[in-house]
Amino acid sequence: MNVDSIKKIFHEISKKAKSENAQVELLIDSGESLSLSAQKAQIEKFDQKTFRTAGFRVLYSGQQGYASTEKLSDEALTLTFAEALQNAKDLSSTEKRSQEVDWSFPSGQSETKIINELDFGEQGTLAEKMQLVLDLEKISQALDSRISIVPYSVFSEGSFLRTILNSQGMERSYQERHFMSYSAPLAKDGTQSKMLGEMRVSRRFKDLKANEIAQCSVNKATSLLGATKLESGNYPVLIDRNVAQDFFELLKPAFSAKRIFEKKSFLTGKLDQRIAADFLSICDDPLDLRGGGVRPFDSEGTASQKVLLIENGILKRFLTNTEFAAKMNLPLTAHASRSPTSEMQVAGTTFVFSSGKESFESLLQKYPRIIHVVDLSAFHSGFNGTTGDFSLPGQGFLFENGVKIKPVDQFVMSGNIFELLQKIVGLSNRQGPSGRGVICSDVLVSTLSFA
Amino acid sequence: MIVREEVLRKALDAALSTGADFADIFLEDTYSSSLGLLNGKPHQAIVGQLYGAGIRLFFGHEIVYVTTNDLAEEGLIRAAVKAAQSRLGKQRILSAPLLQVVSFDSIHEYGEKPWQMDRERKFNWLRSLDQYARAKQSQVTQVQPTLIEKFQKIQVANSNGLLISDERAYVRMGIEVIAENQGVKESSHDNFGRMGTAECLDQVDLKKLAEENADRAVLLITAKYAPAGAMPVVIDNAFGGVIFHEACGHGLETTSVAKKASIFTDKLGQKIANDCVTAIDDGTIQNEWGSLQIDDEGRATQKTILIENGILKSFLVDEMGSRQTGYQVTGSGRRQSYKHAPASRMRNTYIAAGKDSFEEMIRDVDYGLYAKKMGGGSVSPGTGEFNFAATEAYIIRGGRIEEAVKGATLIGTGIDALGKIIKVSSDLKIATGMCGSVSGSIPVTVGQPQILVSSILVGGRA
Numbered sequence: 001m002n003v004d005s006i007k008k009i010f011h012e013i014s015k016k017a018k019s020e021n022a023q024v025e026l027l028i029d030s031g032e033s034l035s036l037s038a039q040k041a042q043i044e045k046f047d048q049k050t051f052r053t054a055g056f057r058v059l060y061s062g063q064q065g066y067a068s069t070e071k072l073s074d075e076a077l078t079l080t081f082a083e084a085l086q087n088a089k090d091l092s093s094t095e096k097r098s099q100e101v102d103w104s105f106p107s108g109q110s111e112t113k114i115i116n117e118l119d120f121g122e123q124g125t126l127a128e129k130m131q132l133v134l135d136l137e138k139i140s141q142a143l144d145s146r147i148s149i150v151p152y153s154v155f156s157e158g159s160f161l162r163t164i165l166n167s168q169g170m171e172r173s174y175q176e177r178h179f180m181s182y183s184a185p186l187a188k189d190g191t192q193s194k195m196l197g198e199m200r201v202s203r204r205f206k207d208l209k210a211n212e213i214a215q216c217s218v219n220k221a222t223s224l225l226g227a228t229k230l231e232s233g234n235y236p237v238l239i240d241r242n243v244a245q246d247f248f249e250l251l252k253p254a255f256s257a258k259r260i261f262e263k264k265s266f267l268t269g270k271l272d273q274r275i276a277a278d279f280l281s282i283c284d285d286p287l288d289l290r291g292g293g294v295r296p297f298d299s300e301g302t303a304s305q306k307v308l309l310i311e312n313g314i315l316k317r318f319l320t321n322t323e324f325a326a327k328m329n330l331p332l333t334a335h336a337s338r339s340p341t342s343e344m345q346v347a348g349t350t351f352v353f354s355s356g357k358e359s360f361e362s363l364l365q366k367y368p369r370i371i372h373v374v375d376l377s378a379f380h381s382g383f384n385g386t387t388g389d390f391s392l393p394g395q396g397f398l399f400e401n402g403v404k405i406k407p408v409d410q411f412v413m414s415g416n417i418f419e420l421l422q423k424i425v426g427l428s429n430r431q432g433p434s435g436r437g438v439i440c441s442d443v444l445v446s447t448l449s450f451a
Numbered sequence: 452m453i454v455r456e457e458v459l460r461k462a463l464d465a466a467l468s469t470g471a472d473f474a475d476i477f478l479e480d481t482y483s484s485s486l487g488l489l490n491g492k493p494h495q496a497i498v499g500q501l502y503g504a505g506i507r508l509f510f511g512h513e514i515v516y517v518t519t520n521d522l523a524e525e526g527l528i529r530a531a532v533k534a535a536q537s538r539l540g541k542q543r544i545l546s547a548p549l550l551q552v553v554s555f556d557s558i559h560e561y562g563e564k565p566w567q568m569d570r571e572r573k574f575n576w577l578r579s580l581d582q583y584a585r586a587k588q589s590q591v592t593q594v595q596p597t598l599i600e601k602f603q604k605i606q607v608a609n610s611n612g613l614l615i616s617d618e619r620a621y622v623r624m625g626i627e628v629i630a631e632n633q634g635v636k637e638s639s640h641d642n643f644g645r646m647g648t649a650e651c652l653d654q655v656d657l658k659k660l661a662e663e664n665a666d667r668a669v670l671l672i673t674a675k676y677a678p679a680g681a682m683p684v685v686i687d688n689a690f691g692g693v694i695f696h697e698a699c700g701h702g703l704e705t706t707s708v709a710k711k712a713s714i715f716t717d718k719l720g721q722k723i724a725n726d727c728v729t730a731i732d733d734g735t736i737q738n739e740w741g742s743l744q745i746d747d748e749g750r751a752t753q754k755t756i757l758i759e760n761g762i763l764k765s766f767l768v769d770e771m772g773s774r775q776t777g778y779q780v781t782g783s784g785r786r787q788s789y790k791h792a793p794a795s796r797m798r799n800t801y802i803a804a805g806k807d808s809f810e811e812m813i814r815d816v817d818y819g820l821y822a823k824k825m826g827g828g829s830v831s832p833g834t835g836e837f838n839f840a841a842t843e844a845y846i847i848r849g850g851r852i853e854e855a856v857k858g859a860t861l862i863g864t865g866i867d868a869l870g871k872i873i874k875v876s877s878d879l880k881i882a883t884g885m886c887g888s889v890s891g892s893i894p895v896t897v898g899q900p901q902i903l904v905s906s907i908l909v910g911g912r913a
Contacts, residue, residue, distance in 0.1 A: 069499070
């Protein structure tokens with residue numbers, strides 16, 4: 001079923017919605033993905049997916065009902081809309097609700113220039129992509145005799161088309177494509193094994209170079225061989241830029257106005273207060289092409305904008321969508337986020353940290369002893385989103401007076417991410433790799449607990 | 452039947468055209484529903500339909516996997532041809548045989564399908580959870596109960612001539628409670644799941660579920676942070692079983708074993724734990740959350756003894772894992788949906804009941820931790836390094852359970868941790884969870900009796 005037929009049936013559905021005093025929005029995601037992996041000098045897995053999903057959101061008497069389908073026939077779409085409408089009616093009929101603020105789906109007329117296409121670049125051939133994963137394995141094993149096997153030599157690519165239609169006249173679509181490669185060799189020395197992967201993400205296939213990725217991943221794994229247990233205590237810590245990008249993803253949900261409204265954010269009541277070091281600013285920028293969260297409009301179709309969240313340490317903004325901007329009397333920041341199968345959330349895109357001025361090496365000399373953390377895990381279980389407390393296993397290096405002493409492992413780095421923002425004492429001038437949800441550099445924190 | 456036998460046979464034949472030595476098609480038509488409350492009122496109502504097919508080919512040890520949403524004859528054959536064309540230049544060695552329909556009597560029992568049950572009955576369960584939690588503790592500021600249901604129809608056809616179908620129903624009730632006192636917030640969450648339909652929730656003690664979580668959220672507000680360092684730990688039953696799931700379970704899946712990326716790869720038949728440890732992965736428990744009738748490759752599921760009295764007896768083996776290792780298939784091929792190729796995964800995984808007493812375990816510890824409630828965890832199978840979170844714990848001092856503590860991640864390596872389980876109680880319980888890995892997020896249970904681990908690193912605050 002093509003986009004024109006979908007628009008035609010949606011026009012009929014819109015009329016039905018209006019006759020019921022409802023508003024309706026249709027979000028359609030479609031695309032393709034390819035994933036390759038290599039093992040023992042052969043292509044181990046070739047995985048090609050095609051997908052298309054349509055999701056309705058209906059606003060009726062202030063309540064939202066959702067329904068989705070992967071059958072895109074006229075009949076299936078009509079039925080799915082009816083389910084979404086019924087869901088909204090069920091929510092609005094069960095209880096008498098106190099007067100809620102009126103809000104509406106955005107219309108398509110008020111936005112300014114929209115980015116409709118991104119610079120995709122050349123896409124590479126299938127043979128080149130297969131060679132990439134084979135080379136990742138081969139080069140990794142050739143680089144160091146301690147590399148016993150390479151369990152993960154992976155390439156993936158995806159193309160994605162998003163279309164949003166609503167009964168207020170919104171009609172918008174954009175395309176996106178990305179390429180990713182990942183290598184994780186297993187290094188062994190005696191009875192000790194280490195495995196640390198290197199991932200690269202780009203919108204251009206040619207940016208993915210097997211020798212660079214393999215070299216990085218081998219260095220990461222072999223440099224940690226010989227690691228010994230770190231003595232428990234409180235230490236200054238330099239969170240490596242590669243790890244910092246994953247770690248600070250944990251911050252994002254706290255800035256959601258929806259979570260504030262639901263009393264689930266540790267930033268509640270902190271607007272216009274100092275929450276971070278005074279040299280730190282963080283913005284959310286869906287238009288920064290270095291980031292992984294690039295999109296020209298949000299999941300309601302509102303044009304994307306850069307939002308300054310923390311300015312010189314002061315919390316300036318929460319992220320909102322149409323509903324929560326209205327309910328909480330906050331500026332609309334265009335951060336509606338959902339997939340066709342999920343309910344509407346408010347979510348960040350790419351968080352961009354202010355750049356530091358100091359070199360990585362000079363930061364390591366700031367304290368007599370510093371732990372340079374190069375690996376953290378357990379983000380899904382070791383972080384409490386309500387309090388901001390974290391307790392994350394990790395690996396890294398002990399530095400003394402700027403000199404690397406030894407690799408250390410078997411530690412758990414614990415603290416509170418909200419308090420950590422205030423204990424940041426330095427940012428390096430070298431940024432982490434592009435294509436991620438956080439763009440930041442190495443982060444020096446005055447003290448954290450290590451067990 | 453989602454797609455007719457004749458169409459499947461044509462698609463299989465197209466898939467085999469370039470020399471694959473095995474092909475299968477997994478079809479799925481799944482209904483899902485999610486309901487939730489916020490501030491005591493119905494707030495969330497989402498339904499969805501997953502509809503598609505995954506076509507898988509084996510060329511020796513290589514896997515090709517292609518998905519499509521178009522289940523008409525033309526669409527399926529187009530997808531099959533796309534899969535076959537990933538390996539151009541090879542001669543066909545097989546043609547699709549006639550498909551034999553395999554029937555079976557399911558051990559699982561279901562009632563009303565999700566779309567048949569009155570929605571108000573479902574919201575009433577959720578209202579009960581909300582009201583019980585708020586009534587128990589005045590510091591509760593938010594309660595979010597949810598009810599998720601799934602009714603999955605699957606069909607599997609393969610080049611061995613198998614044609615088989617199944618229906619699976621899942622229901623999962625969850626609660627998150629947030630409490631606050633003098634600006635300090637804490638939360639607690641829990642869930643109950645069954646392979647079944649929602650009427651089973653009439654048997655659940657909703658009051659207990661709600662009150663436990665309200666009490667825990669309030670307790671955590673004043674709990675101190677857990678200490679740091681290696682110490683003996685008594686891990687509670689039920690979700691305490693996440694230690695085995697992370698420390699060993701993933702390492703026993705042929706997904707890792709076949710690549711020699713598991714610390715257990717060469718240890719079949721060897722003693723890897725103390726005599727008191729017997730561990731089982733069982734897909735045959737009636738209506739249990741992690742159970743199956745057939746797996747997602749069309750094989751009958753099984754009860755698999757993984758470790759018996761400390762000896763490693765079996766891995767978890769799927770079709771490709773069997774091909775790569777030579778081990779017998781264990782009916783463990785699982786996937787989140789047709790969008791994922793299957794892989795060997797856990798089902799209901801637990802340490803079997805032992806003979807020791809929980810009270811004795813506590814008395815045995817001079818200074819250590821009683822980990823009463825666990826969060827999730829993760830593992831690197833290649834190195835054996837695992838971790839899991841203790842969301843509610845207590846200091847054991849002089850053989851007695853004392854003050855509550857929070858915020859500790861416990862870490863270790865698989866074989867080392869197994870070797871330090873020195874006592875296993877008789878009180879086995881199983882708990883609901885979701886496991887994410889190469890073939891997506893799937894329902895599993897973890898379980899154990901209380902166990903005493905002689906030493907494990909507790910990552911609290913220094």
